[in-house]
Amino acid sequence: MLSSLSVGLFGLAVLLPSTHARIPRLPRQVSTPQFINATATNVSSVALSINTKYTSLRNTTAPYLYGxxxxxxxxxxxxxxxxxxxTNRAFQVVPYGPVLTGWAPIGDVRLTLDVLHPLSDALPTVLQVDIPANATGEVGILNYGWWGMDVSPQTYNASFYVLANEPRYFDNQTTFTVSLRSNLTGETFVSEQIGPVKVSTFDYTQLNASIVNTVSAPNSNNTFALTMDASEVAGQTLYFGLFSLFPETFKDRPNGxxxxxxxxxxxxxxxxxxxxxxxxxxxxxxxxxxxxxxxxxxxxxxxxxxxxxxxxxxxxxxxxxxxxxxxxxxxxxxxxxxxxxxxxxxxxxxxxxxxxxxxxxxxxxxxxxxxxxxxxxxxxxxxxxxxxxxxxxxxxxxxxxxxxxxxxxxxxxxxxxxxxxxxxxxxxxxxxxxxxxxxxxxxxxxxxxxxxxxxxxxxxxxxxxxxxxxxxxxxxxxxxxxxxxxxxxxxxxxxxxxxxxxxxxxxxxxxxxxxxxxxxxxxxxxxxxxxxxxxxxxxxxxxxxxxxxxxxxxxxxxxxxxxxxxxxxxxxxxxxxxxxxxGTETLPVTNTQGDFNPLYWQSSIEEETGSVYLKVSRRPHLHALESSL
Missing domain, CATH: 3.20.20.80 (Glycosidases)
Incomplete structure (x- = not known):
């Protein structure tokens, strides 16, 4: 069969409005594009005839066209x-060498970067955390994330590697607490404990925690914290490498x-x-x-x-x-x-x-x-x-x-x-x-x-x-x-x-x-x-x-x-x-009245369902398409 429709002045395209468009403060001489003048003066209609009968006139559409x-x-x-x-989860940030960008101390600790106790050949720089012998209360580190981090109801997966300095290790048990906090108020939204564990002084140990969160932070100005009780670690030195915190991911893919x-x-x-x-x-x-x-x-x-x-x-x-x-x-x-x-x-x-x-x-x-x-x-x-x-x-x-x-x-x-x-x-x-x-x-x-x-x-x-x-x-x-x-x-x-x-x-x-x-x-x-x-x-x-x-x-x-x-x-x-x-095949479209500019069109058919698609775009204004099939 042959389907025909009449396309009015403005054509059809289903497109949503722009966001964040900027108005020039000091505009200079910018040309008025010819297509604007054309659409302002062209008041004719375009009549299109779509041929859905003769399959020999069709072409198979490109199956991978949009990506x-x-x-x-x-x-x-x-x-x-x-x-x-x-951010900077493994102290890889360059150009002039590893840095502590994104990290800050919590409580009475000293943070430095160490290359004498590498996590691996690929990640030779780790975070050295020195806790003074007279430290009290909560001690540890925090990370600011990539310009903040989202805290919302979901399960987060946290992990890090840790090694104890043998001469300064007391062979005791240590409890690590991972938490999500507000960077504005210090409020802790959710926390999870790991341990107590005995930290190795010979090989790095990877510790993991699932943080099940049920609250929503009012904004994304939040941090991830790893803390310890100073009574368990005072006078010790610990090395940390390759921290990670993942939210739930697309299709639940690890590292996704x-x-x-x-x-x-x-x-x-x-x-x-x-x-x-x-x-x-x-x-x-x-x-x-x-x-x-x-x-x-x-x-x-x-x-x-x-x-x-x-x-x-x-x-x-x-x-x-x-x-x-x-x-x-x-x-x-x-x-x-x-x-x-x-x-x-x-x-x-x-x-x-x-x-x-x-x-x-x-x-x-x-x-x-x-x-x-x-x-x-x-x-x-x-x-x-x-x-x-x-x-x-x-x-x-x-x-x-x-x-x-x-x-x-x-x-x-x-x-x-x-x-x-x-x-x-x-x-x-x-x-x-x-x-x-x-x-x-x-x-x-x-x-x-x-x-x-x-x-x-x-x-x-x-x-x-x-x-x-x-x-x-x-x-x-x-x-x-x-x-x-x-x-x-x-x-x-x-x-x-x-x-x-x-x-x-x-x-x-x-x-x-x-x-x-x-x-x-x-x-x-x-x-x-x-x-x-x-x-x-x-x-x-x-x-x-x-x-x-x-x-x-x-x-x-x-x-x-x-x-x-x-x-x-x-x-x-x-x-x-x-x-x-x-669709899966193109359809021939004949313009029995009018021509391209300011309207442009293309038609296709989904062979299995018989659905016919017509796309019409008009420059630069978009109005409704009036059609009769």
Whole structure:
């Protein structure tokens, strides 16, 4: 059958209002975009005819079109979706050496950092707590969390390692108390005792406690405390390492994800997760690249690394945790592997691996895939089983590097990595991070592979490129090459020259996604939906921002320690709606009256149920759609 409908001036899009939109204090000359004038003067209607009869005119939609991109930027990992509540939990914070950031004494104790009694090779620095012989009352330490911590009715899991200094140990029993307290009033909301225990003077002992809490703190300005009675420990020295405090996590996964943020992602119905980056894959230097093998195994064996975004990464959210994230959300991993390029000094070329050393880089990637997919008879498959997951994961997509258009050597590096990986794992779809962005070259992307393209742009860019992929494969002679819209968002408002200014002038920079952000991004997404043979995957970026410490704006979701202050932006709702409402096959739509601009549309059908979806977005105002079927 043929269905027809009449679309009025304003069209339809179900998008929610923006939050935290900032009004420029000192506006400068900003152009009035042409689309605003167009919508102010265009009073005609658009009539659409949707063909639901002739199945030969349909195309299969891209099954993995909408997904997530994550790297640890703006404390989106540590202090974000990685649910650990304690900051500087293992005294890894750099740049100039371990520090006591986030910690404070309780009572009459002296806190210092010690490297003579390491917890492990990976975590050599521990907290030395000296209790004077004349100490009385409660003594111990507290942690302020990641700009506070949420205290709400749930069960918290606390743990720490402890060792006693033998010459100063009295061979007695010690009771440890862990508690959650207000940093404003000192009120203790909940506490739990561990022991009494006899602390070893030879090996570290890990102590654990479940803290069952039934109260809600009035705010997130709270602390975690570990205390002792001075009568039991006066005159002694104790060493503590790798503290941890986890709330209940998404899908109850140990060492897992913060519930509210993960649930917001899950509610979007994403189909993939691209990880671990992003710049954070490449490293500030070659040595600080994301070394996947150092992010697996027990936490006490993970040293962490200086991240690319000016803070230390604990690597608690490591390769296994990313794969389990995918498993728990029932989505496909898009695994980015290091490809021999690190950023080094920003704004310059960076560091490229010499060609004669590239076999080392290739072997790292092959070993990583063996860890993910190898059976337990393999070296790395056995390691995965040892760490709790004997069943192999399934990797369908591997991205070779990240944004390698910064590098003049990517053509040789990509070819080397692609050939080696394809030979080892021929059934994986490989993704190039560059095509024609670098003026020095154009990459020849192999048939069956994808190109990852990134766009942080003005609204008019996305609106003007609605039809960019209509004939892209033919026009560029890439008939069998797919596209990953790996990172995109409206970064600033339209300006006269149309050039994005990454110094973020306040009058045009978009600090939080606005309504026009969601509309422009939605129009761009419609362009992807109508070209499923070309556009295979897409993801908004960056996805997460801790509002207390961030490198980049705007972001899809912003948050604080208090889950009630998590903000789901207009861009989030656009992504959610588009991911929820799409079919398995495209439907031809004929505009019998009117044309694209200011209205844009795309239709699909769910073959099993017969449900028909029509998405219409209008720039820049949205009103109701009047239809008759």
């Amino acid at each position: 997530l991109m994550h790297e640890d930027i703006s404390h989106s990992g540590d202090g974000g979706i990685y649910a650990e509540l304690l 994800l913060r519930k509210d943020i993960a649930q917001a992602f899950y509610d979007m119905k994403p189909r993939f997760l691209r990880f671990p980056g992003g710049n954070n894959l490449e490293g500030v230097s070659v040595d600080t690249r994301w070394k996947w093998w150092k992010t697996i195994g027990p936490l006490k064996d993970r040293a962490g690394r200086p991240g690319n975004w000016n803070y230390f990464n604990t690597d608690g959210l490591g390769l296994m945790e990313y794969l389990e994230w995918c498993e728990d959300m029932e989505i496909e991993p898009v695994l980015a592997v290091y490809a021999g390029f690190s950023l080094d000094i920003w704004g310059q070329s960076g560091t490229d691996w010499p060609q004669d050393r590239m076999p080392e880089v290739l072997q790292e990637a092959i070993d990583e895939l063996e860890f993910c997919m190898g059976d337990t008879s393999t070296k790395w498959g056995a390691k995965r089983a040892e760490y709790g997951h004997p069943e192999p994961f399934n990797i369908k997509f591997v991205e070779i590097g990240n944004e390698d258009w910064f590098s003049s050597t990517y053509p040789r590096r990509f070819t080397f990595m692609y050939d080696g990986l394809k030979a080892a794992y021929p059934n994986i779809t490989y993704i190039s991070t560059a095509y024609n962005e670098n003026a020095e070259y154009t990459i020849d992307i192999p048939a069956g592979a994808y190109w990852d393209t990134h766009h942080y742009e003005e609204p008019s860019y996305f609106l003007g490129n609605f039809d960019f992929y209509d004939n892209w494969q033919t026009e560029t002679d890439n008939e069998d090459v797919g596209v990953l819209l790996g990172e995109f968002s409206v970064y600033q408002l339209d300006t006269p020259d149309g050039v994005v200014n990454f110094s973020n002038p306040a009058d045009v920079h978009v600090f939080y996604p606005r309504m026009i952000s969601a509309i422009a991004e939605g129009v761009y997404a419609l362009g992807g939906e109508r070209n499923p043979k070309t556009v295979k995957l897409s993801s908004y970026a960056p996805s997460l921002q801790n509002r207390n410490w961030y490198n980049w704006t705007p972001n899809m979701i912003s948050f604080e320690a208090d889950p009630t202050k998590t903000v789901l932006s207009t861009s989030y709702w656009q992504q959610l709606l588009f991911a929820h409402y799409r």
